[in-house]
Amino acid sequence: MKCLSCGAEDIEKDDNFCYNCGHWTTKGYSFLKDEKNINTIKKGAIFKQNTRIGFLLVLLSIGIISFISMLAIRGNNLFAPFTYLKKQFTNYVYGYNTSIIKTDNKYSNVEISDYNEAIEFIKKDFQEQSYICNKDADVSLIETNLQNNYSIPNVSFCDITKIEAEKIKNVVTKMYDLFPNIKDGLTNITITNANTKEEYIARFQPMYQFVNINENIKDYNKINKTQILLNSYYFLNEEKLNRPLTDIIKDNWYVKDATFESTIAHEMGHYISFVLLLKEYNLNNITFVTKDNYKIFDNIIEEYENNVLSNKLLDDSINNYNKKYNIYTSKEEFAKTISDYAAIKDKKGNINAEEVIAEAIHDYFLHGNNMQKSSHEIVSIIKDKLGM
Amino acid sequence: MKTCLNCNSAVRDNDKYCRNCGCKIQSNSKYILINVLIIFSIIELIGLLALFLASYMITK
Numbered sequence A: 001m002k003c004l005s006c007g008a009e010d011i012e013k014d015d016n017f018c019y020n021c022g023h024w025t026t027k028g029y030s031f032l033k034d035e036k037n038i039n040t041i042k043k044g045a046i047f048k049q050n051t052r053i054g055f056l057l058v059l060l061s062i063g064i065i066s067f068i069s070m071l072a073i074r075g076n077n078l079f080a081p082f083t084y085l086k087k088q089f090t091n092y093v094y095g096y097n098t099s100i101i102k103t104d105n106k107y108s109n110v111e112i113s114d115y116n117e118a119i120e121f122i123k124k125d126f127q128e129q130s131y132i133c134n135k136d137a138d139v140s141l142i143e144t145n146l147q148n149n150y151s152i153p154n155v156s157f158c159d160i161t162k163i164e165a166e167k168i169k170n171v172v173t174k175m176y177d178l179f180p181n182i183k184d185g186l187t188n189i190t191i192t193n194a195n196t197k198e199e200y201i202a203r204f205q206p207m208y209q210f211v212n213i214n215e216n217i218k219d220y221n222k223i224n225k226t227q228i229l230l231n232s233y234y235f236l237n238e239e240k241l242n243r244p245l246t247d248i249i250k251d252n253w254y255v256k257d258a259t260f261e262s263t264i265a266h267e268m269g270h271y272i273s274f275v276l277l278l279k280e281y282n283l284n285n286i287t288f289v290t291k292d293n294y295k296i297f298d299n300i301i302e303e304y305e306n307n308v309l310s311n312k313l314l315d316d317s318i319n320n321y322n323k324k325y326n327i328y329t330s331k332e333e334f335a336k337t338i339s340d341y342a343a344i345k346d347k348k349g350n351i352n353a354e355e356v357i358a359e360a361i362h363d364y365f366l367h368g369n370n371m372q373k374s375s376h377e378i379v380s381i382i383k384d385k386l387g388m
Numbered sequence B: 001m002k003t004c005l006n007c008n009s010a011v012r013d014n015d016k017y018c019r020n021c022g023c024k025i026q027s028n029s030k031y032i033l034i035n036v037l038i039i040f041s042i043i044e045l046i047g048l049l050a051l052f053l054a055s056y057m058i059t060k
């Protein structure tokens, strides 16, 4: 038999449809007249497949709608589980607790029109990162108090234990008690991961170029951060903090009685030295950069990095010391009386005045008026310059 | 021997349509694909719900 529609040959007498074009045959015509047959065909897998495509589309639509609504309800918090898992994974891979907070984010093409907006932008960057921090109410309170009492825009102790946060708070509080007029220069004190795990315990960063670094200053104002970083390798791992500091550094490296937390006083010492420099320029900070001040800020950083002011301060301190005790002490001997760290030399073999000053302040923090006589000379010049 | 996906009757090698039910002869890969996609969509929906609930638990 031939197909009625396409003329294909060899249609068998039992065939309901043409094998070539699918048209019904004579037998197929009567076959189709019976509704039972049609129902049987429609129960077959191919027909079901079409219903399944519909089902699939419904599922996909539900998925998209749910995702959009969840995102609307939870915002970025919706992705918190991923960040959490990533944190757990990194902790596992590294074998110690790490921080989720990054202090080296950069932003570009941001319109910042005044100092307050700059401060708000810095705060926002940290707030957005801290949504999965372990929010111990007491730790949050410590952060807020430090922020408010010493006008530090952001203090982030994310995941630091309450005991440790308390210790850090005591150091910072005592430093501001000893030097009340050093406020408004720091933008943040923040836990973060160092590049290498033991790179530092705490670190002072006078100028971190944060917003619009590559933009032309005529088009965009910029933001710098002046930050103190706390290394998560130590501050998030109790077993490391509970060891004596001398387990990781040589005896007498820092001033006597130094602890992990007191090294923050050393870093604040660097900050104080930076504040002295700012005061020479009648500035409180270098946070908000405009076309009118960027050159001055660049100068300040260059002077700071070349220890211009700290060298002079150190020389004056040594002179006073020598005069007072009627002796001759070299720079190195003078620094050595404070600590080994104070006496470290730069590549050219010169004593690093910045470290001498930071260690003298560290000494003052730990021992008050019982500090070394050498530290005393440095601290009294600093107090004088700060108008205390 | 090949069979029709729809009615399971035997299909000859060069047939384009099933001689019994008239359905177009197709390989079952499309059929499998749709079912796999359905399973994935269901898993995705469950995952999304889990993500939503977990985000409340983690951020408290």
Ligand SMILES: [Zn+2]
Residues within 6 Å of the ligand: A003, A004, A005, A006, A007, A008, A018, A019, A020, A021, A022, A023
């Ligand atoms: Zn035909």
Ligand SMILES: [Zn+2]
Residues within 6 Å of the ligand: B004, B005, B006, B007, B008, B009, B018, B019, B020, B021, B022, B023
């Ligand atoms: Zn068939």
